[in-house]
Amino acid sequence: MTTTIIWTIAIISGLGLLLALTLYLVAQRFKVVEDPRIELVEKAMPGANCGGCGFAGCHAFADSAVKAPNLDNHYCPVGGNETMKKVAEILGYEVKEKAPMVAVVRCNGTCEARPRTSEYDGSISCKVKASLYAGDTGCSFGCLGCGDCVAACKFGALSMDPVTGLPVVDEEKCTACGACAKACPKAIIELRKKGPRGMREYVSCVNKDKGPSVKKACANACIGCGICQKTCTHDAITLENNVAYIDFEKCKLCRECEAMCPTGAIHGVNFPKPLDKEVVKARILERQKKAREAAAAAAAAEAAKVAEVKKEESNG
């Protein structure tokens, strides 16, 4: 009896030791030496694995960042400058600060402004809907309203507004990872500079059709009239394919374009005071009138000068 027990214990312990030794040897033989900084960098990352940086996840980002000669091609839009500073500290690199960005929905075709022209009963998915037809309104560029962007957001920053039928971005939660912009088959969502204290101007429309047909399809659309472009004194607005675009690098947030826009397609958000359109409009018109008068006066002076010269010539 006792011998059996002793033998059992001996065999089991022997086996255990043998296997432990094997495991140890195998572990030594196939050891992967990883740069310890990768783990440190990964720990400094937000850990959302959203892919907003262009890498497969936070680990892939850390791995690539450690191996890279500088941090020019590495930026975590979620963690922002703070995280990048930490990463730079770990790796001993320098990092350029980037302005915080935010996702902007460039469609204001609310249910009210954009009447439905057909009924869609297919799969509730924007990309499927876009592959089938132009959409259930007269606008073939606008939001399809099935919420692919909402599903793509890993931070819960997007939601569909049941009244307007359009997605709404929660600026507090948005990390500008760009997943929604990629998911939107109509390319309505754009990452724009968040702006000082969140203030920014943008054209909330991407319709490339000509004015009359756009107007028919949606009351809030950009009709490509170009008034904003003529108004802008900072050369920030371009008009291409019948739709205006505000360059956020050049925009000085004067809100003059917003006041002049005949359809209300230009939006200004997070400004402390509401825009008094009439006052601004009057100011701009006054300025333009003065400019015209000055131009006319200059032209008249020029003409007078020319006339005088001619007179002198004829006299002489």
Place this chain on the structure above:
Amino acid sequence: MARRTFSIGGVHPADSKISRDCKLEYLPIAPTVYIALSQHIGAPAKPVVAVGDKVKVGQVIAEPGAFMSAYIHSSVSGTVKSIGPRKDLSGNNQMVVEIAVEGDEWMEDIDRTDTLVTDIPQDPKAIIEKIKLGGVVGLGGATFPTHVKLSPPPGKTCEMLIINGCECEPYLTSDFRTLLEKGEQVVVGTAIIKKALGVAKATIAIEDNKLEAIEHITKVVESLKAKGPEYSGIEVLSLMKKYPEGGEKQLIDAVMHRQVKSGGLPIDVGAVVDNVCTALAVYEAVQKNKPLIDNSVTVTGECFPKQANLIVRVGTPLNYVIDYLGGVPKDAAKVISGGPMMGKSIANLEAATMKGTGGLLFLTREQTKRMPESSCIRCGKCADACPMGLEPFLLNRLAKAGDTDALEANAVQDCIMCGCCLYSCPAGIPLLDVISQARGQVMGIMRARAAAAKAAAEAAKAKTE
């Protein structure tokens, strides 16, 4: 004898061919037509007319933009009003040539008589050139340029020409009426294509729900046999009615018992398939010098009071066609271009017909209502129904996950978008919608990869040289 059909999958929708007794009828010409520049698979055609030009019926208004493209002719006589974007039936912009109609003046070289020309003196090259100049494209639905199809790549030979008279889509009857009323022309067209391909055998395949057509065509084939060597070897084959028999690959399976492998073309198994209306268009282009400027359109639906099979000039606005027959019925909820299985529902009735428009179908809300979507119960009905042997339930899941690699491995690119899976699903899952979107995405990835590989190969070649 057992009824012949294809071997995998398929469904049996009610055929509802309620317009089968309506004779082909010419639609009066619309006051303005809008002729799209992209009416075929491949590159859009390049316009060769300018605004203000006078055009005649049959005049070339656009030339092929690439190898895979087709000529486009004016279907009316009049003045070119504009060339620019216009919304097509799905509401997306498409380049069209707008022509204001003035009279009906045809090009002088078009033979407008009804006499049947059975002599085929041209050699194959001349025939294919004429087909190309006639702007003929496949009228079975895919609008593949016919001259490209009839020029098999080197090293591949055609063993059999199949003329597709199945018209397996419910409701549609334009092919049936064409077979009955223009059977002679179709058979001559078959003989022309046969000669162009240099093939000994041709089969005109017709489903057995069209017995009159089978009988009629058999008689025509018999009577034309003596006309020349091109007319021997043409057979008429009756096939069991089953959807989607008119699919190219299904038809080859049914007629020749050969399967086209994944990613392959019919010519790989020695077959070329053309629709009966294409055969008619070939006849008109080669024998009568008449380019493809009109096509037959079935206008039907239980709720539509005036069924018709119309011959419509290309570019006629849809609402003009509908108004001619009494307007959109009150209880119609959906208008479909094509048949109920593969057709596209129309979002914009101001759009114009194209070469490939085969039908206008009106359905009531009751008929088109989708079942509320519920969870997949893994019954496997979709996999049983798929004529391409795919697993739609799996493709649906992969498409929702966005796994394009797995989709490609599971051959989503082989989907022919027949809709059998959606038709058979008891859970009302919109399988076709999701899968066809994924198919487009995967095919785009495959094309991009092929282009990149080609560019890399060329770069490597340039380096070695």
